[in-house]
Amino acid sequence: MRYDACVIGAGADGLTAAVALARAGLKTIVIERNSQVGGRCSTREFHPGFRASPFCDELPSIPPPLYWSLGLAQRGVLFVPAPAMLVDRDGIAIRLSGDARRLLAEAAQLRQAALARAAAEAAKPPARRSFFSRPAPARPWPGEAWSERALSDLLGERVADSRAAALVSAVALCGRAADSSLAGSALNLLAPAMDGSGVPMGGLAALAAALEGAARGAGAEISCGLEVTDMRRNGGRIAGVGLADGTQIEARAVVSTLDMKRTFLSLFQWNELAPAVAKQAAGFRMGGGTARVLIALQSPPAQAPGPERFVYFVSGGQAESSAALSACQAGTIPEAPPAAVRLVSAGDPRLAPIGAATLTVTLGCIPFRLFDGAWTKEKRDVLQARALVAADAVMPGVGTRVLAAQVIAPPDFEDALGRSEGDLAGGDITPDQMFAMRPFVEPGGPPPPRTPVDGLYLAGPSSAAGPLGACVSGAVAATAVIADIGAGRLK
């Protein structure tokens, strides 16, 4: 069976790519390892009657044009906005100040510009490489001005109120283990794990279902429960993929939504890649540091410092966050990890039985590898206890209402989603990776999301557009495939 395009992974990015490819009239197949589509966009019943999205509550925002062109509104994907509030250890809440909002708006503008740039580069098929061709001088990448700024410096300069600054910092670094006082950490503002766009009604699975409907409606094939294990090549160019059950699927182009490490280090034989490419993929640094605790409550908490559907960031100030970071770097569970607490059932009552409530806690600075061994039951219990302490700071008395809880430790993200080292952002957010390696921005090389392997395109978290918005990197990769097929580069 020969396809025009094969998409690896049926997450938001993969499905978006499939929609765009199928709409362009290309015969497209999406291959997903899990039995259901969605990837991190999934919602499960973790305790009878209690549902939550296990891996994240919210995605970075989908740019409005993409939202409309995918027909998500018609398919019933509605977002419930979730503004952010900061809760100190003593339980007082604060909202974003005007200057903090302006800074976040500026970050959003830079993100839009960066995405527009990524789409523009994807749309122009690369010229055939000739000996005499000179690389075009790189225009400044949007956001480059922040590449040397420390997040704490930028906030000190732009946000007058130190607690509002702490809130912005908590939002930007949510679920990551990054030092806000190091140069370049300001880039985290461009790639937040959540940016207040909100939770889709029905959980993230509703978004995945809508995208699946759109993809099938456009004519793409989606097969779940199949795992891609290797790339088939023909004369240096991608000819298709091989599946775990031995099936071969021929395709002119392959779009991988796996992260950079998994794409290049696990789908290719050790001698199939040029040494420089393998070295670059191996040197790509993953960040991560996220853990999640899903909690079923027998009754809604008595009081919260603000509206219940808000996201509450719990932070104990600079000293506590640097202690958490050094604990994480040493491979231990921090005493007081930064946390984001969200009563998901307040925004969407379908996620809990009547009279009960569902709470999620996202913890940051949690090491992927513990210095003293594996993530055992005891270690997970420690995480659960830390999460409850954070939840208790926001909503006093929560601890007495717990019916059940599920802990998702960093290795679980790798096992369930295939995200290397549990990094949902697909790599460290540092200038070298954002500007020079996401992925393979080489002078004279093919413009991203193309890779040094002809016919292989990288979407997903590790691509240039990956951490900047949901669904976008799939659309960008599809643009590149369509442009290259149109230019006759993929026979």
Place this chain on the structure above:
Amino acid sequence: MSSAPYDAIVIGAGVSGLAAAAYAARAGKRVMVVEARNKVGGLCETARFGEHFRAPVAAHALYALDPRVVKDLALTRHGLAFAVRDMPSVGLRSDGKHIVLPRNLAAGTRSISIHSRADADAYGAFWRDLFALARAARTLWWEQSAGGERTREMLARLGYRSASAWLDSWFESDALKAMLAFDATAGGATPQEPGSALQLVWRAAQEMCGLQGAAAFPKGGPGALAEALLASAQAAGAEIRTGAPAKRIHANGAVAAVELASGETLACRAVLSSLSRRKTLLDLAGGVSTGFAEAAALARARPRVGAAKVLLALSAAPPFAGVSVPLAGRFVVCDQPGGLAAAHACARAGELPEDPAMEMVLPSAADPGFAPPGQHVLSVLVRPVPLVPVQGWPALKPKLVERVILALERHAAGLARHITAAEALTPSDIEYAYGADDELGGAATAARMLAPWASRVKCAIAGLYLCGASAEPLGAISGRAGRIAAVTLVAEQER
């Protein structure tokens, strides 16, 4: 007020100030150097230490002296000689498996292979790559031509990289990576920060004694370099006035005069300041508009960490464990590449790092004049340390010495027994004694390292030039900024 105005007044008689004065004077300018302390040399100072020892007080090895300055100013004729022209770098390991990296690549490879075969193989290629990059970068850094488009692009790309990521892409053994990463902390950054890879290139670009990437020790210590420069400047006709701190730069559109702390005002047509950009523009020229944006940026840009110096007098050679190492070397004590980041975080929080990263030189091994026969003096640079510790430096100073001795004891068991005297110089001592508000003229960011020369040497005030460490891409004792500032001044005055 003297009758005729000086063509140029140089503030600060450190290496760069003296070099600038010598260049301007040789071009026929009437030059006066004003120095706050009672002696010249700035951070290049060799002083008595204890009764029988001498020691380099601040800087203890030169790695960046511009060969053109040595040649143009005939420093050899004025008494500059080198005791060691090429100090091997030694990465001390507590397990005794030291890494010795002389310029001879093959010899270096041998000691690396104890730690990792693959690293030994990669080292040669890394070295060639680094040196080729460094040669390309020179055109940008110190030839007035701007360098090619490709060089600029290549360096800008490297500007995003951190030294640790770059080293990780080459090597696997912590021992080698930690040792090389130490050089990337010179600008007060951690090796994890973007731009720190450029610091490695900057270091490799230097041609100390005509040898790329070498470190050298002058006969008589760094103070001898200052003496030679002084002799050269005076021979060219520059006037030197010590004990005369500058208080204010008067300017009215263009520089008009320098007011000394004594109240005396020296009229001049130009000022070459070897103080930091921040001190020059905010403190000395405070009344003159430097531009709001620049003033605000300078006021914000405080360095985050500093460096301290510990001098130890030893009654015997340090008994380094394990394989024998050349004593006239430059020793780097840094066990883990991650340790530098941890130490940096600790120093930023105002605490003394548990496990200090250090660079050591044994001046007495290079030049026997520094200690009585059989005895030694050990000069230890500790970096990073907090600039303003929580406990305050007076309380922390004994602890600093203690930590250093403890760390040394791990690499040379029994060394503590040989110590006969110890002295420490903290960042606040350095600021107090030398007026260097941060050891190296400000944090080294990629933006600063890639900025064109003119933006570092010149400023908004006409006739005011910076010739010190802040006019360098990365602060160093090179004299190069002095040369370029003086040449720029001469060219502009004669236009």
